[in-house]
Amino acid sequence: MSEDRPDSAALADATRLVEAGRRKQWRSVPGQPGSVVNPPVWRASTHLYESTDDLAKGRPNADGHFFYGRRGGPTQWALADALTELEQGAEGTELFPSGVAAIAATLLALLGPGDELLVCDNAYEPTRNIAKGLLAGYGITHRAFDPLDLDGFAAMIGPNTKVVMLESPGSLTMEVSDIPALTAIARERGVVSVIDNTWGGPLGFPALTHGCDVTLMSLTKHVGGHSDLMMGAVSAKAPHLAMIRRHAQMLGQVVSPDDAALALRGLRTMGLRLERTSATAVEVARWLSARPEVSAVLCPQLESAPGHDLWQRDFSGGCGLFSFVLAEGVDKKARARLIDALDLFGIGFSWGGYESLALPLDPASLRTIRPWPPGIDDGSGLGLRLAIGLEDAGDLIRDLERGLAALGET
Numbered sequence: 001m002s003e004d005r006p007d008s009a010a011l012a013d014a015t016r017l018v019e020a021g022r023r024k025q026w027r028s029v030p031g032q033p034g035s036v037v038n039p040p041v042w043r044a045s046t047h048l049y050e051s052t053d054d055l056a057k058g059r060p061n062a063d064g065h066f067f068y069g070r071r072g073g074p075t076q077w078a079l080a081d082a083l084t085e086l087e088q089g090a091e092g093t094e095l096f097p098s099g100v101a102a103i104a105a106t107l108l109a110l111l112g113p114g115d116e117l118l119v120c121d122n123a124y125e126p127t128r129n130i131a132k133g134l135l136a137g138y139g140i141t142h143r144a145f146d147p148l149d150l151d152g153f154a155a156m157i158g159p160n161t162k163v164v165m166l167e168s169p170g171s172l173t174m175e176v177s178d179i180p181a182l183t184a185i186a187r188e189r190g191v192v193s194v195i196d197n198t199w200g201g202p203l204g205f206p207a208l209t210h211g212c213d214v215t216l217m218s219l220t221k222h223v224g225g226h227s228d229l230m231m232g233a234v235s236a237k238a239p240h241l242a243m244i245r246r247h248a249q250m251l252g253q254v255v256s257p258d259d260a261a262l263a264l265r266g267l268r269t270m271g272l273r274l275e276r277t278s279a280t281a282v283e284v285a286r287w288l289s290a291r292p293e294v295s296a297v298l299c300p301q302l303e304s305a306p307g308h309d310l311w312q313r314d315f316s317g318g319c320g321l322f323s324f325v326l327a328e329g330v331d332k333k334a335r336a337r338l339i340d341a342l343d344l345f346g347i348g349f350s351w352g353g354y355e356s357l358a359l360p361l362d363p364a365s366l367r368t369i370r371p372w373p374p375g376i377d378d379g380s381g382l383g384l385r386l387a388i389g390l391e392d393a394g395d396l397i398r399d400l401e402r403g404l405a406a407l408g409e410t
């Protein structure tokens with residue numbers, strides 16, 4: 001950290017969100033007194049050198065040095081720096097044009113021919129597709145494991161197991177797993193723990209302090225926050241970070257300064273948005289759990305939900321994304337009527353924006369070990385996923401009431 005910056009480790013999250021990444025050298029002009037609030041958008045492919053002598057000296061292979069546009073400029077460095085400040089235990093952050101690009105580059109960097117990857121059974125679907133469709137072509141094998149079975153996980157680690165890919169809560173089915181215990185087992189056996197921490201993020205789940213070696217997230221969701229930008233980030237300590245950075249550069253991964261500025265803007269209000277969407281999610285989840293049309297609510301912040309104890313123990317916050325299961329006897333047509341009857345919930349992928357979304361959820365075909373919790377899509381109940389935005393909780397509940405009323409129509 002440069003001298004003009006407060007010691008971010010001593011600040012609370014709310015303050016760090018305001019201060020992070022705002023080094024004066026990225027917000028001012030040399031020789032000119034004063035500065036602006038935000039790091040400006042530096043659009044640049046070519047970076048200029050002082051002389052052939054300067055060119056011959058080269059520049060350090062790290063953020064914060066003019067070199068060439070593919071290594072970013074001050075706008076991207078400010079964003080990466082801000083994310084590193086927010087991610088306790090991280091020594092640096094690498095930016096990617098999407099969350100999926102971050103996952104693919106991280107796994108390619110950490111694995112090689114003959115290595116095995118263990119993937120939690122409830123991983124984000126594209127993560128498993130990367131293992132099947134991309135890593136397999138490089139001679140990297142993978143197996144799925146049950147993230148709720150610690151002994152089973154320990155027993156699966158073999159001599160070729162190099163990396164474990166974690167995600168908690170799991171995508172769609174929302175199981176909270178014991179990340180400190182899983183990462184302790186992995187570490188003991190020399191396996192690198194990578195977590196897709198898009199749900200919790202650095203505020204809700206400081207993953208590197210819970211035993212993970214590498215944490216990544218889709219900035220498309222909470223950091224962007226306005227459904228108008230795609231980006232991903234990986235934060236880690238030095239040895240793993242260097243490997244991932246090298247791969248990112250070989251793969252030509254770079255994000256635009258315009259998008260980096262949007263992400264920085266989103267970051268400033270992320271804490272407030274998460275507090276609000278998480279509180280509204282709990283209100284909506286509690287209302288749903290009392291409805292006869294609903295058999296289970298999978299929202300980790302809700303006291304009665306599966307995984308709530310672990311969430312309470314390990315997480316410092318949540319977000320607006322959760323799932324629920326409809327009571328037995330509701331068929332897919334009725335579920336479609338429910339979703340189509342909603343006025344305030346859009347139908348679309350992604351989440352973490354300011355607006356609410358609803359999607360049908362059929363995870364059974366994505367899981368190879370078992371669908372969790374029992375009941376989802378095994379004939380006794382159909383699922384829905386909600387992404388709660390910044391709307392009023394009462395309005396959202398009235399919208400869902402309208403949707404549930406449409407279940408019985410024909």
Ligand SMILES: *Cc1c(COP(=O)(O)O)cnc(C)c1O
Nearest residue numbers: 098099100124196198218220231
């Ligand atoms: C959306 C998402 C991603 C991928 O992010 P993109 O930016 O859409 O590529 C990765 N993991 C999880 C859990 C996600 O929800």
